[in-house]
Amino acid sequence: MSIEVSGGGSVAVETEAMLEARRDLIELADRADEAYGQIHGVLDAAQAPAGPPAWLLAIAAREMRALARDADALARELDAAAEAYGWVERALLARDQLLAHLAGPAPAIDDAATALAASAARHGANVAGDPQFVRALRELADSVSLPGLLLMVQALPGGVLDETPVTVTQASAPQAVPAFDGFTDLATRIPAGKPGKPQVRVEKYELAGGERHWVVYSAGTIDWSLVPSSEPWDDTSNVVGVAGGSAGSSRAAVQALEQAGWKPGEPVLPVGHSQGGIVATAIATSGVAPVPMLVTFGSPTAGVRTTPGLLDVAVEHTDDPVPALGGSPRSLVDPRLLVREAAPAAGPGAGGLPAHAMTGYAKTAIEMDRSTDPRLVNARTTLTEFTGGQKATVTMWRGERVPATGGPGGSAGGR
Amino acid sequence: MSVLSVDEAATERAAVRAHLRAAEADCLLLYRLLPAVPGWSGAASWAFGLRLAELRARVAAAHAALAAAEAAL
Numbered sequence: 001m002s003i004e005v006s007g008g009g010s011v012a013v014e015t016e017a018m019l020e021a022r023r024d025l026i027e028l029a030d031r032a033d034e035a036y037g038q039i040h041g042v043l044d045a046a047q048a049p050a051g052p053p054a055w056l057l058a059i060a061a062r063e064m065r066a067l068a069r070d071a072d073a074l075a076r077e078l079d080a081a082a083e084a085y086g087w088v089e090r091a092l093l094a095r096d097q098l099l100a101h102l103a104g105p106a107p108a109i110d111d112a113a114t115a116l117a118a119s120a121a122r123h124g125a126n127v128a129g130d131p132q133f134v135r136a137l138r139e140l141a142d143s144v145s146l147p148g149l150l151l152m153v154q155a156l157p158g159g160v161l162d163e164t165p166v167t168v169t170q171a172s173a174p175q176a177v178p179a180f181d182g183f184t185d186l187a188t189r190i191p192a193g194k195p196g197k198p199q200v201r202v203e204k205y206e207l208a209g210g211e212r213h214w215v216v217y218s219a220g221t222i223d224w225s226l227v228p229s230s231e232p233w234d235d236t237s238n239v240v241g242v243a244g245g246s247a248g249s250s251r252a253a254v255q256a257l258e259q260a261g262w263k264p265g266e267p268v269l270p271v272g273h274s275q276g277g278i279v280a281t282a283i284a285t286s287g288v289a290p291v292p293m294l295v296t297f298g299s300p301t302a303g304v305r306t307t308p309g310l311l312d313v314a315v316e317h318t319d320d321p322v323p324a325l326g327g328s329p330r331s332l333v334d335p336r337l338l339v340r341e342a343a344p345a346a347g348p349g350a351g352g353l354p355a356h357a358m359t360g361y362a363k364t365a366i367e368m369d370r371s372t373d374p375r376l377v378n379a380r381t382t383l384t385e386f387t388g389g390q391k392a393t394v395t396m397w398r399g400e401r402v403p404a405t406g407g408p409g410g411s412a413g414g415r
Numbered sequence: 416m417s418v419l420s421v422d423e424a425a426t427e428r429a430a431v432r433a434h435l436r437a438a439e440a441d442c443l444l445l446y447r448l449l450p451a452v453p454g455w456s457g458a459a460s461w462a463f464g465l466r467l468a469e470l471r472a473r474v475a476a477a478h479a480a481l482a483a484a485e486a487a488l
Contacts, residue, residue: 021450021463028448028470035441039481042434047427049488056484060438063477067445067470074466 003341003364005373019372022078029071036064163240165402166232166252168259171198172396179205179387180215182380183313186295187365190273190358191396193219198396199233199276200253202260207388212266215392216283218253220274220298220358232399233275241278242300242326249275250282252399257289260395264288269386273297273358274322277314284310293382297361300326302336312336313379315364317343320355337375339368428488435485442478449474 002017039061048054180186180203191201201217221238223231232248241247257268268289270280277299284294285306293311303326306312314336316323320343343355344363354360368376449471452464 024448024450028445031441031445031448035438035445035477038434038438038441042431042438045431047431049431049484051487053484053487056480056487057435060477060480060484063473063480067473067477070466070470070473074470 003339003367003371005337005339005371005375018078022075023372025071025075025078029068029075032064032068032071036061036068039064162228163236163246163248164228166248166255166399167402168200168252168255168397168399170259170395171398172394174393174395176391177203177394179389179392180383182369182383183295183315183365184362184369186215186217186271186383187273187297187358187362190217190271190276190297191219192358193222193233193273193276195222195231196398198398199249200256200397200399202256202262202395202397203392204260204262204394205387205390205392207390212263213386213388214257214260214262214266214268214289215386216253216257216268216270216280218249218270218272218276218279220272220276228401230401232401234401238275238278238300241275241282242303244304247278247282248401249399250279250286252397253279254283254286254288256395256397256399257283259397262289265290267292267386269293269295269383271295272299273361274299274356277301281306284312292386293379297358297365298322298356300324302326306335308335311379311382313339315339315361315368317341317355317360317364319343321353322356337379339364339376341367432485432488435481435488439478439481439485442474442481445474446471 039057042048043054043057043061049057180189189201189203191198193199199219199222203215203217205213205215207213219233221233221235223229223234226235228234228236228248232252234248237247237249241250253270262268266289268283268291270283270291272278272280272295274297277296278301280294280296281299281301281304283289284291285304287307291307291310293313294306295313295315297315298317298320299314300322302314302323312335314323316338318340341364343357343360345360369380371377449467452460452467
């Protein structure tokens with residue numbers, strides 16, 4: 001299995017297989033050129049062989065020169081193919097978006113239902129990871145005005161999807177740990193997201209020059225019910241967050257940062273899985289802190305417009321339906337550095353969606369750390385520079401919802 | 416016109432032969448550097464495979480010519 005990297009300021013789509021083939025071809029061309037020089041040296045020597053050996057050497061030299069030329073040309077064509085592939089992908093994406101908008105909500109829902117039925121017929125219960133279903137889901141998300149839908153649902157009696165104030169409490173004593181090293185560490189440091197457990201991890205880095213940098217990790221959805229209870233990492237936060245509102249989980253994560261000692265103006269690197277990606281994206285787009293990079297795994301945030309210049313690394317499994325719930329990127333050229341692959345074997349988890357499980361995304365992160373794609377190499381350099389190689393002080397935090405009538409625990413802060 | 420002694424001619428041939436063997440060893444390295452046809456699907460993979468086959472044929476032609484030249488020395 002090989003990761004596919006796209007976007008990040010370039011339209012090229014390159015797989016590790018392409019990069020490897022191009023590297024080999026460039027070396028092949030160089031070596032063939034050297035061999036040509038060596039053979040030519042024999043032919044040009046004072047005591048060069050004459051007759052048939054000379055004719056044969058001339059043939060070998062000609063073939064070597066042609067080999068160097070052809071290998072170099074093929075390497076260049078691979079570059080062009082990667083770029084063309086990128087443009088085709090963008091064009092298909094634009095067509096999908098256009099069709100979804102033209103079709104409107106009802107046909108898109110029909111499409112999703114049809115895809116679901118077709119997938120069920122083919123794969124039994126394993127329908128959520130079917131690419132056709134995932135694609136239909138993205139079209140559906142594109143065609144629905146989520147903020148409008150949210151307002152309608154919230155107007156209904158029963159408290160469905162109603163936001164509440166939140167509070168946070170520190171769940172662990174400060175502890176010194178080594179700096180994270182690459183995407184694998186970022187993935188594995190995201191809190192597991194279990195009922196009653198901390199949902200936020202905050203790391204403080206004190207750099208040599210006295211500057212302080214912060215990393216905030218957010219768990220994925222813990223409570224899947226539509227009516228909020230005490231858990232802010234719930235479906236209310238999912239819907240409100242994707243609709244661009246102030247989700248309880250996002251407010252809890254910012255409160256955790258503040259209580260850990262973060263001061264406005266100090267850089268923050270937000271990281272999250274699933275709903276944690278919504279939280280991370282909300283922090284990155286809120287303007288509360290300078291954010292050099294945003295890292296999300298399996299997050300439904302493609303449709304969120306991020307700050308220009310932000311290095312937005314989005315990791316999506318092609319058979320994970322959750323990222324599709326975020327719809328398509330707002331602009332034709334996806335500004336995100338998008339890393340995709342089919343989910344590696346991840347084991348059960350994540351609400352019965354194996355392709356969405358963090359264990360699988362952690363395996364993809366290992367491939368990202370091994371990748372020689374220049375965009376990922378640059379991203380890893382940015383990560384290293386962010387920590388300055390210093391040890392981190394870690395604290396864990398637990399957020400809770402406070403009933404709206406329950407006093408001064410915080411502000412719902414809008415929808 | 417210079418005339419080589421029998422020993423000098425044998426030494427020259429040995430030097431040329433050493434150069435040819437080095438070039439033949441390079442051919443083995445070139446075979447190894449030929450990329451495998453990747454798992455891309457459809458026409459792109461097929462076309463890439465054809466281009467690689469052309470490169471392989473050039474390495475083979477050069478290798479065979481070098482071996483024949485060495486034998487003919």
